[in-house]
Amino acid sequence: MQRPKACLDCAVKDKALCKALSPEELAKLNRLSYRKRYSAGQLIAGLSTPEAWCATILAGVVKLTKSLPDGRQQIVGLLFPSDFLGRPFKSTSPYAAEAATDVQLCCYSRRHFEHLLAEQPDLKQQLLERTLDAVDASHEWMLLLGCKSAKERVAALLVLIARRLAPDAGAAGAVQPPLAIELPLSRAEIADYLGLRLETVSRQLNRLEAAGVIKRVARRGIAICNARELDRLAGDPSS
Amino acid sequence: MQRPKACLDCAVKDKALCKALSPEELAKLNRLSYRKRYSAGQLIAGLSTPEAWCATILAGVVKLTKSLPDGRQQIVGLLFPSDFLGRPFKSTSPYAAEAATDVQLCCYSRRHFEHLLAEQPDLKQQLLERTLDAVDASHEWMLLLGCKSAKERVAALLVLIARRLAPDAGAAGAVQPPLAIELPLSRAEIADYLGLRLETVSRQLNRLEAAGVIKRVARRGIAICNARELDRLAGDPSS
DNA sequence: CGGCCGTTTGAGTCACCTCAACCACGGTGG
DNA sequence: CCACCGTGGTTGAGGTGACTCAAACGGCCG
Numbered sequence: 001m002q003r004p005k006a007c008l009d010c011a012v013k014d015k016a017l018c019k020a021l022s023p024e025e026l027a028k029l030n031r032l033s034y035r036k037r038y039s040a041g042q043l044i045a046g047l048s049t050p051e052a053w054c055a056t057i058l059a060g061v062v063k064l065t066k067s068l069p070d071g072r073q074q075i076v077g078l079l080f081p082s083d084f085l086g087r088p089f090k091s092t093s094p095y096a097a098e099a100a101t102d103v104q105l106c107c108y109s110r111r112h113f114e115h116l117l118a119e120q121p122d123l124k125q126q127l128l129e130r131t132l133d134a135v136d137a138s139h140e141w142m143l144l145l146g147c148k149s150a151k152e153r154v155a156a157l158l159v160l161i162a163r164r165l166a167p168d169a170g171a172a173g174a175v176q177p178p179l180a181i182e183l184p185l186s187r188a189e190i191a192d193y194l195g196l197r198l199e200t201v202s203r204q205l206n207r208l209e210a211a212g213v214i215k216r217v218a219r220r221g222i223a224i225c226n227a228r229e230l231d232r233l234a235g236d237p238s239s
Numbered sequence: 240m241q242r243p244k245a246c247l248d249c250a251v252k253d254k255a256l257c258k259a260l261s262p263e264e265l266a267k268l269n270r271l272s273y274r275k276r277y278s279a280g281q282l283i284a285g286l287s288t289p290e291a292w293c294a295t296i297l298a299g300v301v302k303l304t305k306s307l308p309d310g311r312q313q314i315v316g317l318l319f320p321s322d323f324l325g326r327p328f329k330s331t332s333p334y335a336a337e338a339a340t341d342v343q344l345c346c347y348s349r350r351h352f353e354h355l356l357a358e359q360p361d362l363k364q365q366l367l368e369r370t371l372d373a374v375d376a377s378h379e380w381m382l383l384l385g386c387k388s389a390k391e392r393v394a395a396l397l398v399l400i401a402r403r404l405a406p407d408a409g410a411a412g413a414v415q416p417p418l419a420i421e422l423p424l425s426r427a428e429i430a431d432y433l434g435l436r437l438e439t440v441s442r443q444l445n446r447l448e449a450a451g452v453i454k455r456v457a458r459r460g461i462a463i464c465n466a467r468e469l470d471r472l473a474g475d476p477s478s
Numbered sequence: 479c480g481g482c483c484g485t486t487t488g489a490g491t492c493a494c495c496t497c498a499a500c501c502a503c504g505g506t507g508g
Numbered sequence: 509c510c511a512c513c514g515t516g517g518t519t520g521a522g523g524t525g526a527c528t529c530a531a532a533c534g535g536c537c538g
């Protein structure tokens with residue numbers, strides 16, 4: 001837990017939710033917010049512990065998971081820098097949030113944030129649009145989980161991560177050619193996200209490499225050799 | 240397309256989004272809204288035709304579908320009476336909406352609705368909370384699609400439909416014993432919702448009937464004999 | 479060096495898919 | 509009234525993609 005830094009310095013200040021705030025309101029939030037760090041694997045918020053705060057991701061990747069009593073687990077979302085974490089208007093979140101990599105958050109109390117929402121229509125508007133986008137993204141993933149083959153799933157995940165992690169790739173269109181990414185997830189986590197087993201993920205990465213679409217470098221590194229082909233394999237109808 | 244009836248008569252007036260409106264605003268919406276009917280199977284809104292309106296479901300069930308170029312299809316959501324249909328702030332919806340049963344809608348232009356949202360904080364608040372709930376529901380379904388067995392999926396669907404269609408069952412807790420429901424979906428649609436094949440759905444219904452948990456009556460009818468067991472099979476961690 | 483962890487690789491199995499026939503029902507028309 | 513047909517659902521037999529279990533690999537760290 002650190003002393004708040006000036007929002008004006010913030011790494012995500014023009015992509016995050018708070019970009020909607022006026023300078024005065026931003027100053028107010030600045031006073032109320034505080035930074036928190038988590039190291040990879042740490043639990044950020046569980047289902048049992050009702051969380052009293054929301055946050056903006058400043059750095060790192062957060063995974064949202066749901067699980068069944070017998071241990072089966074599904075990752076239902078990944079949060080990247082500038083994304084919003086939390087469940088306003090509900091004391092208990094329906095999922096657990098865990099740091100997939102080392103993570104830095106900008107936290108604010110849920111009550112304060114809700115007040116701010118009520119006062120600042122622009123902020124509420126931003127949150128609403130983001131939430132609508134989150135629904136769309138979930139639907140896209142439901143299509144993947146319900147219909148797609150293992151190969152398509154793995155390809156789709158690589159495309160997703162490349163889009164979010166690539167320096168400044170345009171939101172639309174294919175990622176640019178010789179692109180190297182560092183996977184923020186272990187094989188087991190990838191499997192949990194894709195609704196597969198980790199062995200299956202490993203084999204599919206193998207095949208993609210054999211097909212010359214990607215190249216694995218070290219454990220977590222992936223170089224995308226043929227982005228166009230990867231996009232095609234992912235079978236995203238929206239691209 | 241019918242002449243608007245008074246909102247005061249509306250079947251869903253105290254469950255739908257518009258419950259947030261003041262009498263004056265409600266009157267305004269009343270003037271702008273109009274009713275539309277669709278018969279089962281009709282397309283309500285496609286991906287290609289950018290929809291210029293939103294609606295509240297008055298009667299019937301609407302299915303939201305996404306599909307892959309090769310024809311594989313996934314139902315990503317079901318809308319029941321009082322639910323909201325539409326995608327504010329975006330000209331093209333990322334899914335197609337189709338009438339699963341005969342449907343009656345209360346429609347209003349997207350532009351007018353967006354203006355109303357801007358003017359009425361309570362309405363925007365309602366929409367925001369509903370959208371947040373929609374995200375939660377999608378996540379729940381991702382858990383089903385990613386982890387659950389065919390039997391669990393079918394059981395979960397029956398529980399879902401029973402909860403939404405049952406007269407006034409409490410939101411929480413099991414549905415009450417000898418409950419008869421009419422499925423709003425064909426076997427093929429159930430399969431598309433659950434990420435299964437229709438033959439598999441049929442076989443699982445068979446097994447549930449053999450186990451004495453349900454009883455099939457006619458094509459679409461299901462009598463739930465053992466609600467507690469059905470809930471258990473569905474494996475919903477939230478119940 | 480030895481143990482640990484994440485990953486890869488291999489072999490065998492199974493739940494669900496595929497293909498195909500069959501059945502029950504409702505509508506149509508002779 | 510019944511023969512016909514179309515549609516939606518069920519049932520059966522066989523195939524397969526992903527799972528399961530198990531072992532080997534290769535960094536990393538003490």
